[in-house]
Amino acid sequence: xxxxxxxxxxxxxxxxxxxxxxxxxxxxxxxxxxxxxxxxxxxxxxxxxxxxxxxxxxxxxxxxxxxxxxxxxxxxxxxxxxxxxxxxxxxxxxxxxxxxxxxxxxxxxxxxxxxxxxxxxxxxxxxxxxxxxxxxxxxxxxxxxxxxxxxxxxxxxxxxxxxxxxxxxxxxxxxxxxxxxxxxxxxxxxxxxxxxxxxxxxxxxxxxxxxxxxxxxxxxxxxxxxxxxxxxxxxxxxxxxxxxxxxxxxxxxxxxx
Amino acid sequence: xxxxxxxxxxxxxxxxxxxxxxxxxxxxxxxxxxxxxxxxxxxxxxxxxxxxxxxxxxxxxxxxxxxxxxxxxxxxxxxxxxxxxxxxxxxxxxxxxxxxxxxxxxxxxxxxxxxxxxxxxxxxxxxxxxxxxxxxxxxxxxxxxxxxxxxxxxxxxxxxxxxxxxxxxxxxxxxxxxxxxxxxxxxxxxxxxxxxxxxxxxxxxxxxxxxxxxxxxxxxxxxxxxxxxxxxxxxxxxxxxxxxxxxxxxxxxxxxxxxxxxxxxxxxxxxxxxxxxxxxxxxxxxxxxxxxxxxxxxxxxxxxxxxxxxxxxxxxxxxxxxxxxxxxxxxxxxxxxxxxxxxxxxxxxxxxxxxxxxxxxxxxxxxxxxxxxxxxxxxxxxxxxxxxxxxxxxxxxxxxxxxxxxxxxxxxxxxxxxxxxxxxxxxxxxxxxxxxxxxxxxxxx
Numbered sequence: 001x002x003x004x005x006x007x008x009x010x011x012x013x014x015x016x017x018x019x020x021x022x023x024x025x026x027x028x029x030x031x032x033x034x035x036x037x038x039x040x041x042x043x044x045x046x047x048x049x050x051x052x053x054x055x056x057x058x059x060x061x062x063x064x065x066x067x068x069x070x071x072x073x074x075x076x077x078x079x080x081x082x083x084x085x086x087x088x089x090x091x092x093x094x095x096x097x098x099x100x101x102x103x104x105x106x107x108x109x110x111x112x113x114x115x116x117x118x119x120x121x122x123x124x125x126x127x128x129x130x131x132x133x134x135x136x137x138x139x140x141x142x143x144x145x146x147x148x149x150x151x152x153x154x155x156x157x158x159x160x161x162x163x164x165x166x167x168x169x170x171x172x173x174x175x176x177x178x179x180x181x182x183x184x185x186x187x188x189x190x191x192x193x194x195x196x197x198x199x200x201x202x203x204x205x206x207x208x209x210x211x212x213x214x215x216x217x218x219x220x221x222x223x224x225x226x227x228x229x230x231x232x233x234x235x236x237x238x239x240x241x242x243x244x245x246x247x248x249x250x251x252x253x254x255x256x257x
Numbered sequence: 258x259x260x261x262x263x264x265x266x267x268x269x270x271x272x273x274x275x276x277x278x279x280x281x282x283x284x285x286x287x288x289x290x291x292x293x294x295x296x297x298x299x300x301x302x303x304x305x306x307x308x309x310x311x312x313x314x315x316x317x318x319x320x321x322x323x324x325x326x327x328x329x330x331x332x333x334x335x336x337x338x339x340x341x342x343x344x345x346x347x348x349x350x351x352x353x354x355x356x357x358x359x360x361x362x363x364x365x366x367x368x369x370x371x372x373x374x375x376x377x378x379x380x381x382x383x384x385x386x387x388x389x390x391x392x393x394x395x396x397x398x399x400x401x402x403x404x405x406x407x408x409x410x411x412x413x414x415x416x417x418x419x420x421x422x423x424x425x426x427x428x429x430x431x432x433x434x435x436x437x438x439x440x441x442x443x444x445x446x447x448x449x450x451x452x453x454x455x456x457x458x459x460x461x462x463x464x465x466x467x468x469x470x471x472x473x474x475x476x477x478x479x480x481x482x483x484x485x486x487x488x489x490x491x492x493x494x495x496x497x498x499x500x501x502x503x504x505x506x507x508x509x510x511x512x513x514x515x516x517x518x519x520x521x522x523x524x525x526x527x528x529x530x531x532x533x534x535x536x537x538x539x540x541x542x543x544x545x546x547x548x549x550x551x552x553x554x555x556x557x558x559x560x561x562x563x564x565x566x567x568x569x570x571x572x573x574x575x576x577x578x579x580x581x582x583x584x585x586x587x588x589x590x591x592x593x594x595x596x597x598x599x600x601x602x603x604x605x606x607x608x609x610x611x612x613x614x615x616x617x618x619x620x621x622x623x624x625x626x627x628x629x630x631x632x633x634x635x636x637x638x639x640x641x642x643x644x645x646x647x648x649x650x651x652x653x654x655x656x657x658x659x660x661x662x663x664x665x666x667x668x669x670x671x672x673x674x675x676x677x678x679x680x681x682x683x684x685x686x687x688x689x690x691x692x693x694x695x696x697x698x699x700x701x702x
Contacts, residue, residue, distance in 0.1 A: 038624070059702075062685040066627035066702035081568075089629040091699065092586035092598040098625040106603045108575050108583040118578045126571030128564060184679050186655060191644075194657035196677045196701065198626050199685070221624035 034130070034157055037071030037099075038219050041203050045175065046211030052152045053174035053209075054144070056136070056165045063179040064201035065161050067098070067221045069133055072159065074099035076131040081106065083123045085116050085134040097223070113137035117147070124150035124158065136162025136169060144172040176207040182218070187226045198222030258293070260286050263300045309357065314446065316353045320346070323445040325369070333369050335443055370439035374409070383437065384410035391431050397424070409435040450486060453544035454478040461500050461537035468529075468538055473522055475543040480518040483545065489514035491547030495525060498540035505534070512569035512604055514549035520566045527574035572603065592664040593671070594628075594687070594698060628687060630699045636688065638695040645695075648680055648688065655679040659690070677701075 033048035042048045049055050049072065057065040073095065076082040083106040084090055096102050106129070110116045116137050123132045124147065132151075151158040165173060181199045188194040204216045258280055259270035268284045278293035286298055310329045317324050323335035336346050343365040350363045366372030374383040374390045383390075386409050388401055406412050412435040421429045433439065454475045462468045472495075483490060491514040495507045509528045515521060575583045584600035591597045639647040646653050658676035665671045673691040675698070680686070685701040 060683065061629070061700040062683055062702055064702060066629055067624055070627050071624065089631065089699075090586075091594070091628045091630050093588045094625055094627045095586075096588055098627065102586045102588070105585060106583050107586055107600065108579060109581060110579055115579060119575060122571050122574040122578060126564075126567045128568045128571060181683060181685065184655065184685060186657060191657070192659065196626060196657055196685070198624065199701075219624065221626055223625050 034072070035075050036068060037075045038068070038203075038217065040217035040219055041068065041071075041177075044203065044205050044215035044217040045177075045208065049157050049175055050210055051157060052155045054148045054151055054158045054160065054169075054172055055175040055177070056160045056162065056169060056173045057177050057179060058136075058162060058164050058206070059179035060163060062181055064181050064199065064203070064219070064221060065179045067201070068177070068179060068203060068219070069159055069161060070095050070098035070100055072131055072157070073105065073133070074101075076129075077101040077104040080104070080130045081128055082131040083108065083129045083133070085110050085119045085123070085132070087111060087116070087135045089135075097225075113139055117143050120147055120158065121150060124154050124156055127154040127156070129156055131157050131159065133159040133161065136160045136165065138166060139168070141168040141171070144168050148172045170207070173207060174209045175205070176213075178204045178206050180204075185222060195226050196223075197226040258289055258296055258298045259301050260289075260298050261301050262286075266300070268298075269301060313354055313357055316356070317350065318448075320349045320353050323443070325444050326446040327369075331373065333372060333443065335445065336365070367437070368439040369441050369443065370434045371437050384408065384413070388412055388431075388435070391434055393431065397431075400424075413437075450488070450548055451544075452479055452482045452486065452488070452490075452548065453542060454482070455540065455542040457498075457540040461539045463537045468541070469526065471541050472525060472543070473518075475541060476518040476521045476525070479543050479545060480516055480521065483516040483548075486548075488545075488548045488550065489516040490521065490545040491549045492545070493521060493525065494544045494546045495528075496540075496542040496544070497534065497538050498542075499534055499536045500539050501536040503535065505532075507532075508546065509573060510547075512572060513565040514547075515566060515569070517566065520570065523570045524573045527570060527577050530574070530577045592662050594630075594675075596664070626685075626701045628699045629702045631697055633696050633698060636695050636697045638688065638690070645676060645678055645688065648678060648686075648695075648697075651684070652681040653678045654681055662689075 032051055033042075033045070034051050035042055035048045036045065057068055059065045073082045073084075077100055081104050082100075086107050086109050088109070088111070090107060092102055092107075095105070106123070108119050108123070110119045116134055117139050120132060120134045123129055147158060150156075160169060160173070162169075165176060170176065179201055181201045183200045185197045185199060186194050187197040198221045201219050201221060202216050203219055205211075205213050207213050258268050258272070258275050260266040261269050264286070266286050268280060268282055268286065268289045271280045271282060271289075275289075275293045275296045278296060280289040280293040280296060284292065289296075290298065306329060314324055314326055314332060317332060317334060321334040321336055321339060325333040325335070327333060334346075334350065339346070341349070346365060347363045351361055354361045362376040364372055364375040366375050371383060374386055375381065377390055378386055387407060388398060388409060388411075390409070391412075393401075401407075401412070406415070412432065415432065417429070417432050420432055424431075456471045456475055462471065479490070479493075490511065492508060492510045495509070497503075497505045497507075499505070507525075507528055509524050511520070511524060572583055583603045585603045586598050586600055588598050589596075637649055638645045643659070644653075644656055656676055656678045659674035660676075661672070661674055663670075663672050671691070673689045675687060675689040677685070677687055687698045687701070689696055689698055
């Protein structure tokens with residue numbers, strides 16, 4: 001009888017563990033996966049962004065791509081170095097508030113597509129950075145192929161941020177995530193006392209070579225200095241939810257970040 | 258007369274003739290010229306003097322291996338164990354400095370003070386010299402004069418104990434020196450180690466491969482010398498001499514000092530990637546400009562550590578590719594957005610390495626709305642009751658602000674009102690009004 005009781009207890013413990021895991025409280029991150037810093041997005045990606053690949057973060061100017069990138073950079077700089085190819089749009093104070101350690105983040109200024117590609121090439125070849133981020137630029141397929149190969153050799157994740165991926169880039173990208181802000185959260189009524197507290201965004205996995213695509217994660221990007229997400233509400237009835245460049249947004253509600 | 262600066266300088270040295278005419282040390286050039294009209298004024302060139310003095314010390318190395326540099330104009334040589342007598346030593350020293358065409362006085366003494374004092378003595382004795390050769394403070398000299406002590410002999414005759422009790426601790430050294438005793442240690446100057454290698458051939462290199470081959474040979478030679486000296490290179494200077502007489506120099510610094518030929522070669526190749534020469538290369542010289550102690554940081558369990566050598570190569574390549582130094586950002590408080598961050602050069606800092614040991618693992622990132630700076634451009638904004646209602650004919654759905662930014666009152670005053678606006682197309686941006694004009698500053702992303 002005691003043996004049977006032990007078996008039942010063990011089974012119950014195992015089941016409870018599986019239930020907890022299934023409930024999404026634990027995210028199993030494989031060693032090959034790089035956590036994005038957002039549990040919901042990690043689940044949608046099947047553990048995180050695969051190392052040594054090219055990943056795109058696509059969306060319009062206000063879509064939350066940079067917030068996701070900041071999360072990944074924070075993860076990368078907590079363990080090693082990260083690099084950003086900057087086209088002049090980087091605002092370091094916000095990156096720092098997102099947890100990015102600026103002293104471990106190399107920022108290299110580049111303007112032309114050729115310069116940007118060359119910088120990314122050098123950064124990937126050094127094998128010194130866990131994450132390299134660059135803006136999406138019109139480049140030939142051979143260049144993307146080369147960058148993709150270098151990322152694979154170095155085990156670095158190359159993030160490419162842009163409105164949408166070109167055909168060549170879409171082909172070589174292992175992971176494509178489309179972002180769109182769903183609701184904007186404000187800390188108060190209109191006027192001087194009001195501040196932008198954050199937003200809720202949908203991150204839709206358009207493509208994933210190592211997991212099923214189509215999942216969508218809903219992420220809460222809220223500045224803790226200003227307020228907690230629970231206490232914030234969008235002020236207006238109009239939701240600026242949009243799908244950049246007319247791409248359909250996939251199934252929603254599969255995971256929450 | 259010697260002046261420190263050409264126009265508004267002061268006289269720092271006068272010769273006896275000028276002194277006779279009334280010029281004094283400390284006069285302005287104008288005063289000195291007024292006092293001694295016909296006397297020529299020379300301007301002291303500190304850099305050139307220092308270079309000449311350094312050459313003179315190098316020349317004295319041929320007389321004795323131990324040379325104590327006591328500042329420009331005075332050097333002591335340790336002649337113990339060197340063959341010859343005093344007169345031969347002096348002759349050798351004078352011969353070594355003959356080429357400089359400068360007045361030189363050389364004497365032999367048992368210690369540094371006596372040797373220096375003897376340069377003022379005509380009869381080879383220090384006793385009759387005035388106490389000023391002790392280089393005392395004017396007040397101390399005055400007190401000694403009041404006591405009737407004017408020469409070293411008179412000072413040496415005083416009893417040591419009572420003299421020290423009366424004049425204080427420092428007086429012990431004065432009294433000792435007056436008696437010809439000087440315990441000041443002899444400090445030989447350090448010989449600067451130079452490591453370089455050069456290649457000059459009869460022909461010239463027109464192909465890139467030829468230059469790279471020569472570079473590889475030189476890097477190997479330099480690294481062998483570095484290994485023998487137990488040093489590493491912090492910076493390397495590469496000098497190219499071209500057929501048309503052009504000489505071009507390239508300095509390459511390393512994030513971490515290295516003695517590895519491969520690394521040096523990689524960095525130099527990266528540095529030379531965008532360089533073209535107008536004529537064939539006839540000579541090549543590689544010189545180590547900054548020698549550092551050898552040894553690399555050893556980290557156990559540092560799987561995530563970046564390889565400093567690889568990083569150094571990447572930094573050099575990036576610099577060559579973009580023409581600017583890769584940088585890292587740091588933040589600072591400032592009223593304006595643009596002033597809240599600054600950049601400095603990215604280096605492999607110790608801090609960066611050390612912090613990895615106490616790294617943190619943020620399980621969940623702190624999501625923060627990220628502002629992306631856009632090129633500032635003027636925009637059309639319609640306002641109602643001081644709040645924007647449309648931007649470029651797009652309706653403003655939500656708006657926060659204004660926040661007044663008042664900056665630069667001491668230099669270029671900037672007063673502007675900033676707003677965060679959400680437009681009907683979903684664009685969430687930071688705009689501001691400065692005067693009567695509205696500008697777009699960035700978009701939240």
